[in-house]
Amino acid sequence: MKRLIMIITALALAAATGSGLAAGDPTAGQAKSMVCSACHGANGNSSNGDYPSLAGQVPGYIAQQLANFKSGIRSNTIMGGLAQTLTDEDMANLDAWFSSRQPTVYTLADNQLEIAQLGEKLYRGGYPPMQVPACMGCHGPAGTGIPPNFPRLAGQHAEYTEAQLLAFKSEQRRSEIMSPIAFRLSAEQIRALALYLTALH
Ligand code: HEC
Ligand code: HEC
Missing domain, CATH: 1.10.760.10 (Cytochrome c-like domain)
Incomplete structure (x- = not known):
């Protein structure tokens, strides 16, 4: 628990001082997003449960996960390969585009x-x-x-x-x-x- 509290404090401090990732340009992100839409859906609302929706994600998280796929901290065959082709700037732009899209609401049976x-x-x-x-x-x-x-x-x-x-x-x-x-x-x-x-x- 003590360790968990230390991590939370560190994360909160990182949030307060900025994540260290530059703010992206959503228009440039949209231009790069065509390949992503095939799986994650137009506007980041995916229609297949294997592919996460990205619409309305918190700013900064998508760029961080793309960096994790690129470095191998998070391992996935599809995303690992794709992330290799992205620069830090592309990641920030894609983040800005998808995080500003409106997420869909689901209804349970x-x-x-x-x-x-x-x-x-x-x-x-x-x-x-x-x-x-x-x-x-x-x-x-x-x-x-x-x-x-x-x-x-x-x-x-x-x-x-x-x-x-x-x-x-x-x-x-x-x-x-x-x-x-x-x-x-x-x-x-x-x-x-x-x-x-x-x-x-
Ligand atoms: C102390 C803070 C904290 C608590 C409490 C917490 N989470 Fe998380 N959660 C995180 C962080 C940080 C991440 C991002 C992890 C990473 O970078 O891979 C995360 C990621 C996730 C993800 C992955 C989301 C995605 O888009 O891939 C899921 C699902 C999730 N949490 C569910 C839960 C559930 C369910 C609970 C309660 C049982 C919970 N979390 C409690 C901090 C927390
Ligand atoms: C061929 C299908 C496919 C394409 C194309 C694709 N993705 Fe993914 N993406 C996936 C899968 C599958 C996962 C889930 C990986 C896992 O289970 O960890 C994923 C996960 C992600 C995540 C993590 C989401 C979360 O909530 O943690 C991000 C961010 C992401 N993709 C962004 C992108 C971007 C940006 C592009 C375009 C450059 C893209 N993806 C193109 C299949 C795809």
Whole structure:
């Protein structure tokens, strides 16, 4: 816990002093975004749960993740290859374009509402028996995130959110903050959170 608090303080300081990434130009980002749209959708609203939506993401997060794919900190065959072709400036421009797009809102089916309620409880209150902190403390009460380090989760595809939480849990995707949190969640709790978040707005 002490280590977690130190990391949060460091992230908050980084946010206060700027992320170190230059502010991008959305028009130049739009021009570069054609190749991205094939998977992430026009305007960053993807129609396939394998591909995350990027629309309305917190400014700074997309550029940071692209840099992580490029350096290999975050490993993914498709994105790793693509990120090699992008300069820091391209990343900042793509960030500015996608983060300024309007995210789509999803509606859950009736038979998903009950499990989504369990997700809501976890999102707002954490899971004290396993010392899991409330997600909303970092990702915001409406799931809209806090720039630049805490991503928007609201409206994201449930398939993608579930896959990322499982990847954090197995440390296939490493994060000093998210891996220990996901590690203490069950597969059922993860599915519940993912369903709740996809319809949160
Ligand atoms: C062929 C499909 C494909 C294309 C084209 C593509 N992506 Fe991706 N992208 C993916 C997949 C799959 C993931 C999920 C990777 C993972 O599971 O870690 C992803 C993840 C991302 C993420 C991480 C999102 C998050 O919430 O953490 C960002 C940012 C991103 N892509 C930006 C881009 C940009 C910018 C482009 C265009 C230059 C692009 N992508 C083109 C498939 C694609
Ligand atoms: C202490 C702050 C903190 C708390 C609490 C927290 N997160 Fe996170 N979360 C982060 C950070 C930082 C990242 C970005 C990790 C990275 O850079 O890879 C993240 C990333 C994520 C992602 C990946 C999003 C994407 O677009 O790929 C998901 C999903 C997520 N968190 C869900 C949750 C859930 C569900 C909870 C509650 C059980 C939670 N988080 C609690 C800080 C937090």
